[in-house]
Amino acid sequence: MKIKYSLLKKEKNTDARMGTIETNYGTFKTPMFMPVGTRATVKGLSPQELYDLNCGIILANTYHLWLRPGEDLISKAGGLHKFMNYNGPILTDSGGFQVFSLARPKDITDEGVNFKSHIDGTKLFLTPEKSIEIQNKLDSDIAMSFDECIPYPATYDYVKKSVERTLKWALRGKKVFNNERQSLFGIVQGGEYEDMRKYCALSLQKMDFDGYAIGGTSVGEDKETMYKMVQYSTKYLPTDKVRYLMGVGDPIDIIEGVIRGVDIFDCVLPTRLARHANAFTKYGKINLKNSKYKEDFTPLEEDCDCYACKNFTKAYIRHLVTLDEMLGARLLSIHNIRFLTRLTEDLRECIKNDNILEYKEEFVKNYYGSASYLDKKTTGQGD
Amino acid sequence: MKIKYSLLKKEKNTDARMGTIETNYGTFKTPMFMPVGTRATVKGLSPQELYDLNCGIILANTYHLWLRPGEDLISKAGGLHKFMNYNGPILTDSGGFQVFSLARPKDITDEGVNFKSHIDGTKLFLTPEKSIEIQNKLDSDIAMSFDECIPYPATYDYVKKSVERTLKWALRGKKVFNNERQSLFGIVQGGEYEDMRKYCALSLQKMDFDGYAIGGTSVGEDKETMYKMVQYSTKYLPTDKVRYLMGVGDPIDIIEGVIRGVDIFDCVLPTRLARHANAFTKYGKINLKNSKYKEDFTPLEEDCDCYACKNFTKAYIRHLVTLDEMLGARLLSIHNIRFLTRLTEDLRECIKNDNILEYKEEFVKNYYGSASYLDKKTTGQGD
Numbered sequence: 001m002k003i004k005y006s007l008l009k010k011e012k013n014t015d016a017r018m019g020t021i022e023t024n025y026g027t028f029k030t031p032m033f034m035p036v037g038t039r040a041t042v043k044g045l046s047p048q049e050l051y052d053l054n055c056g057i058i059l060a061n062t063y064h065l066w067l068r069p070g071e072d073l074i075s076k077a078g079g080l081h082k083f084m085n086y087n088g089p090i091l092t093d094s095g096g097f098q099v100f101s102l103a104r105p106k107d108i109t110d111e112g113v114n115f116k117s118h119i120d121g122t123k124l125f126l127t128p129e130k131s132i133e134i135q136n137k138l139d140s141d142i143a144m145s146f147d148e149c150i151p152y153p154a155t156y157d158y159v160k161k162s163v164e165r166t167l168k169w170a171l172r173g174k175k176v177f178n179n180e181r182q183s184l185f186g187i188v189q190g191g192e193y194e195d196m197r198k199y200c201a202l203s204l205q206k207m208d209f210d211g212y213a214i215g216g217t218s219v220g221e222d223k224e225t226m227y228k229m230v231q232y233s234t235k236y237l238p239t240d241k242v243r244y245l246m247g248v249g250d251p252i253d254i255i256e257g258v259i260r261g262v263d264i265f266d267c268v269l270p271t272r273l274a275r276h277a278n279a280f281t282k283y284g285k286i287n288l289k290n291s292k293y294k295e296d297f298t299p300l301e302e303d304c305d306c307y308a309c310k311n312f313t314k315a316y317i318r319h320l321v322t323l324d325e326m327l328g329a330r331l332l333s334i335h336n337i338r339f340l341t342r343l344t345e346d347l348r349e350c351i352k353n354d355n356i357l358e359y360k361e362e363f364v365k366n367y368y369g370s371a372s373y374l375d376k377k378t379t380g381q382g383d
Numbered sequence: 384m385k386i387k388y389s390l391l392k393k394e395k396n397t398d399a400r401m402g403t404i405e406t407n408y409g410t411f412k413t414p415m416f417m418p419v420g421t422r423a424t425v426k427g428l429s430p431q432e433l434y435d436l437n438c439g440i441i442l443a444n445t446y447h448l449w450l451r452p453g454e455d456l457i458s459k460a461g462g463l464h465k466f467m468n469y470n471g472p473i474l475t476d477s478g479g480f481q482v483f484s485l486a487r488p489k490d491i492t493d494e495g496v497n498f499k500s501h502i503d504g505t506k507l508f509l510t511p512e513k514s515i516e517i518q519n520k521l522d523s524d525i526a527m528s529f530d531e532c533i534p535y536p537a538t539y540d541y542v543k544k545s546v547e548r549t550l551k552w553a554l555r556g557k558k559v560f561n562n563e564r565q566s567l568f569g570i571v572q573g574g575e576y577e578d579m580r581k582y583c584a585l586s587l588q589k590m591d592f593d594g595y596a597i598g599g600t601s602v603g604e605d606k607e608t609m610y611k612m613v614q615y616s617t618k619y620l621p622t623d624k625v626r627y628l629m630g631v632g633d634p635i636d637i638i639e640g641v642i643r644g645v646d647i648f649d650c651v652l653p654t655r656l657a658r659h660a661n662a663f664t665k666y667g668k669i670n671l672k673n674s675k676y677k678e679d680f681t682p683l684e685e686d687c688d689c690y691a692c693k694n695f696t697k698a699y700i701r702h703l704v705t706l707d708e709m710l711g712a713r714l715l716s717i718h719n720i721r722f723l724t725r726l727t728e729d730l731r732e733c734i735k736n737d738n739i740l741e742y743k744e745e746f747v748k749n750y751y752g753s754a755s756y757l758d759k760k761t762t763g764q765g766d
Contacts, residue, residue, distance in 0.1 A: 039702075039706055039708060040699075040702065041703060041708050041710045043708065043709055043710075044709040044710060044713070045710070046690070046710065046713075047694070048690075068702070068705070068706060069677070069698075069702045069705075073677070073678060073698070076678060076680075077680055077696065077698060077699070083696075083698070083699055083702075084699060085694045085695055085699070294452070294456065295456060295459060297459075297460055307429070307431075311430070311468045312468055313460065313466075315452070315456065315460060315466070316423075316460070316466055316467060316468070319422075319423065319451070319452045319466075320424060322451070322452075323422055323451060325422060325424050325426065326424075326426055326427040326709055326712070326713070327424045327426075327427060327428070327429065329709070330427070330429075330709070330713075
């Protein structure tokens with residue numbers, strides 16, 4: 001079946017909303033953060049650990065799975081859920097983001113994108129139709145339209161041409177889409193220009209997608225600009241469909257996204273930070289390699305309910321990451337993902353209680369101290 | 384409390400025996416295989432996974448923990464169990480094996496061993512007293528005497544001198560031993576010479592250790608020689624104490640050891656093989672990188688009850704190990720350790736049923752085909 005979004009409540013003072021998404025693999029609550037399982041595995045974690053983290057839905061990578069092990073193999077295994085034995089909802093991206101980072105500008109045509117494999121340099125050609133065909137075979141719960149991922153900043157003229165291409169590609173993908181169990185999302189592009197975001201959002205709605213994503217953010221713009229891009233998109237999206245902000249996982253960006261009406265987020269940040277010995281905490285990121293944790297026999301966070309915090313001390317995790325022991329990255333990944341899913345749980349509670357702005361203020365004070373975050377640069381989204 | 388060994392039954396046709404070992408952290412059955420947690424972590428696995436593997440007891444490495452994070456830090460954490468949050472029995476080795484592989488012959492004196500740290504070349508000096516002092520602080524359930532690990536082959540004269548040194552070192556360690564919750568084992572050396580093994584075994588018993596280990600095997604000798612070394616040792620050990628064969632984890636060696644009256648074994652083999660994409664199976668080791676598993680949607684072993692076999696296919700694990708994804712090594716480690724703990728479960732059943740020789744014959748036929756294994760070289764034991 002197609003997914004079904006139900007809006008349960010809007011927050012009084014902002015556009016924040018809570019709801020549920022019903023899928024073939026169960027129903028989960030929104031707002032929700034999706035961990036990234038690039039190559040059909042969230043690095044280091046088992047499916048059981050993902051269920052325990054209450055992450056609701058995970059993301060897998062069409063480009064990477066197309067190359068290895070190939071969509072036909074996964075299809076033979078019975079689809080992505082069976083292949084990786086993950087019995088929760090899965091969203092696949094379109095492969096666009098990875099492909100655009102590998103292609104040169106002159107290799108991008110209306111037909112599709114020419115680029116070379118990052119593995120062996122093989123020449124490859126990805127089109128909207130091919131991306132959908134691969135995703136149909138992967139049999140994820142939600143597939144994404146193939147869109148043009150433009151750099152930031154881009155001129156108004158460039159963005160305008162690009163939005164037209166993204167819209168044509170969305171339509172071409174929709175036409176060949178052929179999987180009744182799967183839902184298809186359109187992606188709103190348009191850079192920092194409100195009229196372009198509006199035009200793109202409204203045009204996609206005419207094509208009637210099962211949900212809508214916001215693309216082209218978190219590509220090096222400052223946070224204030226990013227939040228505008230989000231605002232200019234959700235403003236023109238229907239309230240009865242899911243809104244997904246792609247590649248965003250910085251805690252404050254999730255809060256600001258939710259305030260602007262976003263339902264789901266994904267990012268490699270929690271697992272990538274973990275592999276670099278970093279942990280999210282209420283008081284900002286900490287690096288466990290820092291010698292000050294050498295004899296710190298307290299958990300990463302006292303009030304966290306994750307397996308890492310319930311069972312291990314900073315001193316032990318520091319020992320593991322210093323020696324590059326696998327368990328270190330695993331425990332930090334568990335904590336960092338749980339940090340973000342707990343954040344979304346908090347935000348759902350705030351939406352119930354109409355106090356999300358107070359929550360944000362308190363969060364920012366703890367996380368950044370007195371510093372402002374609006375002029376900070378956003379980071380890349382891809383893996 | 385000190386450990387308590389109870390002999391429950393001897394097999395009728397061999398020296399194989401089953402029993403239980405009572406420790407501060409629960410009672411486990413023997414024969415038993417101990418996974419190696421070199422640096423206070425069995426590579427990639429959580430304590431919960433180790434409990435689920437029914438491995439009874441694990442081994443940690445005194446040399447590695449001495450260097451990093453240091454025994455004082457672990458002592459401050461409340462001992463090794465609390466530091467790594469492992470609530471099952473732990474045995475620590477003496478550090479001897481690692482140290483001897485780093486030292487030059489002229490650096491080995493009656494006083495102790497001079498060597499350079501494998502990390503930064505710092506000059507270090509390890510003595511029997513220091514090894515015990517470190518282990519007392521680590522607070523494992525079983526500590527090992529510091530012994531001289533000699534190469535193979537070694538002349539009778541060399542072995543004789545070395546056994547005398549090992550005996551003196553055992554006594555020196557015993558004298559300074561100071562931890563009431565911990566048990567101390569002596570180590571039988573003596574190379575391939577029965578009278579030396581006998582002399583060493585009987586001399587150690589006069590000192591009255593809490594259990595006895597067999598050292599100096601699995602250092603490059605052929606399997607037939609190794610089995611003799613084991614036989615020459617267990618023959619002269621008391622029946623009311625634990626016998627531990629150090630550094631042995633090849634399945635057939637475990638069977639042959641049990642047949643000669645050994646109770647516990649340890650080896651890095653299952654986890655090291657896992658990190659090199661290998662899995663134990665009834666029909667011998669397999670390498671998951673082999674392309675023949677590309678579309679093999681069956682588990683590593685149909686009748687295995689481990690998390691990897693219950694949930695994943697060879698095709699998926701092949702995908703993971705090909706891409707060097709952490710989950711691959713983790714799943715293979717789980718399977719390989721479980722393979723060996725299941726083997727010991729089988730052997731306990733055989734001891735009950737007095738049919739261990741039939742079991743061995745069948746096992747060898749499946750594992751090696753028609754080939755003989757007696758002339759195969761043993762592999763190194765250290766990590």
